[in-house]
Amino acid sequence: MSLDKTYKLVPGTTIFDAEQSAKGYHLNQFCMSLMTAENRAAYLADERAYLDAWPLREEQKQALHDRDLNAAMREGGNIYFLAKWGATLGFSFQQMAGSMTGMTEEEYRAMMVGGGRSVEGNRIDHAVLDAAYTNPEPPAEHATITGAVFTSHVPAIGAALDHGKTEEPYWQPVFEGYEYSKTWERENVPDVIFLVYNDHASAFDQSMIPTFVLGTGASYSIADEGYGPRPVPGIDGDPDLAAHIAHSLIRDDFDLTLVNEMAIDHGLTVPLSLMFGDVEKWPCKVIPFHVNVVQYPVPSGARCFKLGQALRKAIESYDRPLTVQVWGTGGMSHQLQGPRAGLINREWDNAFLDRLIADPAGLAEVPHLEYVEEAGSEGIELVMWLIARGALSDVDGTGDVEVKHRFYHVPASNTAVGHLILENHPRAEAPAEGEN
Numbered sequence: 001m002s003l004d005k006t007y008k009l010v011p012g013t014t015i016f017d018a019e020q021s022a023k024g025y026h027l028n029q030f031c032m033s034l035m036t037a038e039n040r041a042a043y044l045a046d047e048r049a050y051l052d053a054w055p056l057r058e059e060q061k062q063a064l065h066d067r068d069l070n071a072a073m074r075e076g077g078n079i080y081f082l083a084k085w086g087a088t089l090g091f092s093f094q095q096m097a098g099s100m101t102g103m104t105e106e107e108y109r110a111m112m113v114g115g116g117r118s119v120e121g122n123r124i125d126h127a128v129l130d131a132a133y134t135n136p137e138p139p140a141e142h143a144t145i146t147g148a149v150f151t152s153h154v155p156a157i158g159a160a161l162d163h164g165k166t167e168e169p170y171w172q173p174v175f176e177g178y179e180y181s182k183t184w185e186r187e188n189v190p191d192v193i194f195l196v197y198n199d200h201a202s203a204f205d206q207s208m209i210p211t212f213v214l215g216t217g218a219s220y221s222i223a224d225e226g227y228g229p230r231p232v233p234g235i236d237g238d239p240d241l242a243a244h245i246a247h248s249l250i251r252d253d254f255d256l257t258l259v260n261e262m263a264i265d266h267g268l269t270v271p272l273s274l275m276f277g278d279v280e281k282w283p284c285k286v287i288p289f290h291v292n293v294v295q296y297p298v299p300s301g302a303r304c305f306k307l308g309q310a311l312r313k314a315i316e317s318y319d320r321p322l323t324v325q326v327w328g329t330g331g332m333s334h335q336l337q338g339p340r341a342g343l344i345n346r347e348w349d350n351a352f353l354d355r356l357i358a359d360p361a362g363l364a365e366v367p368h369l370e371y372v373e374e375a376g377s378e379g380i381e382l383v384m385w386l387i388a389r390g391a392l393s394d395v396d397g398t399g400d401v402e403v404k405h406r407f408y409h410v411p412a413s414n415t416a417v418g419h420l421i422l423e424n425h426p427r428a429e430a431p432a433e434g435e436n
C-alpha cells in the first residue's frame with residue numbers, strides 16, 4: 001500500500017477517496033436521483049426495474065436489494081449519497097449506521113445512549129502502520145513529463161479549421177506557425193496530456209465558480225457554445241492518473257474541485273486541433289484542468305507556478321511508465337470588452353515569452369494588475385501558462401528544458417496568438433521528490 005493511503009488501515013472504516021468515488025459513481029448518482037418525490041415513488045413501485053435503468057454492477061444492485069450498506073460501501077457507495085436511498089426506504093441515519101455494525105437496532109441504540117463506541121480496541125494496528133512508514137516502496141517505474149506546449153486558444157481558430165478556411169490569407173500565417181508543431185507532436189505523442197485551460201462559461205455558470213478543477217472522469221463531451229458543438233472527437237480522460245494527481249495535489253494543499261462530468265469548450269479543443277489537426281480520434285488521453293480566470297479573484301501567477309511544481313511531483317510519483325505532456329493555454333494579449341477592446345501589446349507579450357523561457361520564477365511574481373493593464377482584461381489567461389512551466393524540471397534544477405519552437409502572430413480575431421514548445425529533459429532518475 002502506498003504510504004499516503006494509510007487511512008485504509010483504520011479498522012471498520014471505508015474512506016471515500018477518488019478510487020472509491022470512481023467505483024461507486026453510478027451507484028451514488030442513482031442515490032441522488034431519489035431527491036424527488038416522483039423518482040422515489042417510481043423506485044418503490046418497482047426497485048429492480050428502476051435499478052436496471054442505471055449502469056450499475058450486479059454486486060451494487062444486490063447490495064441494495066439485501067439492504068446491505070457495508071456491501072454498498074465496498075462497492076463505492078458513500079453514506080451521504082446512500083442516505084437518500086435509506087430515507088426513501090424510511091431508515092433514519094441511526095438505523096443505517098447501526099445496520100453496518102452487526103448489532104441489532106436496540107443494541108446499537110443502547111450503545112449510543114451509553115456513550116457510543118469506544119475508540120479503545122478500534123485503533124489502527126500500529127505495527128502495520130510503522131512497517132508502512134519504515135518500508136515505503138518507491139515506485140520501480142514512474143510517469144515522466146516529456147514536454148510543455150503553450151498556446152492561445154481563440155475560438156475563431158477552431159471555426160477557421162472547421163470551415164476549411166486555413167488557407168485564406170487572413171488565417172494562413174496563423175496555421176503556418178503550427179506546421180512544425182504538428183510534426184513535433186506526431187513524433188512525440190504522449191500517453192496523456194495534462195491540459196490547463198479555462199472554461200468560458202460553458203461547463204460552469206454563475207451557479208458555481210471553482211478556482212481549480214481537475215477532470216477525474218473517463219470521458220468528456222464537447223460543449224455547444226452557441227454555434228453547435230465543434231465537429232471534433234470527444235475526449236478520453238485518464239481517471240486513474242487523475243485520481244493520483246488529485247491525491248497528491250490536495251495533500252500539497254491545493255484545494256481542487258474534482259469533476260467527473262463536464263462539457264469541454266474551445267479552451268481545450270482548439271489547442272488539440274492546432275497540435276493534432278483534423279483527426280477521427282485524439283491520439284492520447286487528456287486530463288482537463290480548468291482555472292477560473294473569468295470572475296475575480298483569480299489565482300495569482302505565483303500560485304499557478306507553485307501548482308505546476310506540485311504537479312510534477314504528482315505526475316512523477318505515479319507508478320506507471322507513462323509519458324505526459326503539460327499544456328498551458330489561453331492568452332496572449334487580448335481584451336474582449338469595453339472601449340479598450342482590441343488591445344494588443346506585442347512588446348509585453350514577447351517579453352512574457354522571453355521570461356517564460358529564461359526566468360519563469362521571476363515572471364510568476366508579476367501581479368494581476370500588470371496582466372490586465374498591459375495585456376488586456378482577457379490577457380489574464382496567461383497565468384495558466386505558469387502551471388505548465390512550473391512542471392518542468394529545470395525549475396528545481398533537476399533537468400533542462402529545450403526550446404523547440406516559438407511563434408507569435410497578430411491577429412486572430414481580437415487576439416495575439418502566442419505559441420511555445422519546450423521539451424523537458426530531466427536528468428536520469430531524478431524525479432521530483434515525492435512520497436506518493
Ligand SMILES: O=C(O)c1ccc(O)c(O)c1
Pocket residue numbers: 153154155156200331334336378412413414415
Ligand atoms: O478573439 C476572440 O474572438 C476570442 C473570443 C473568445 C475567447 O475566449 C478568446 O480567447 C478570444
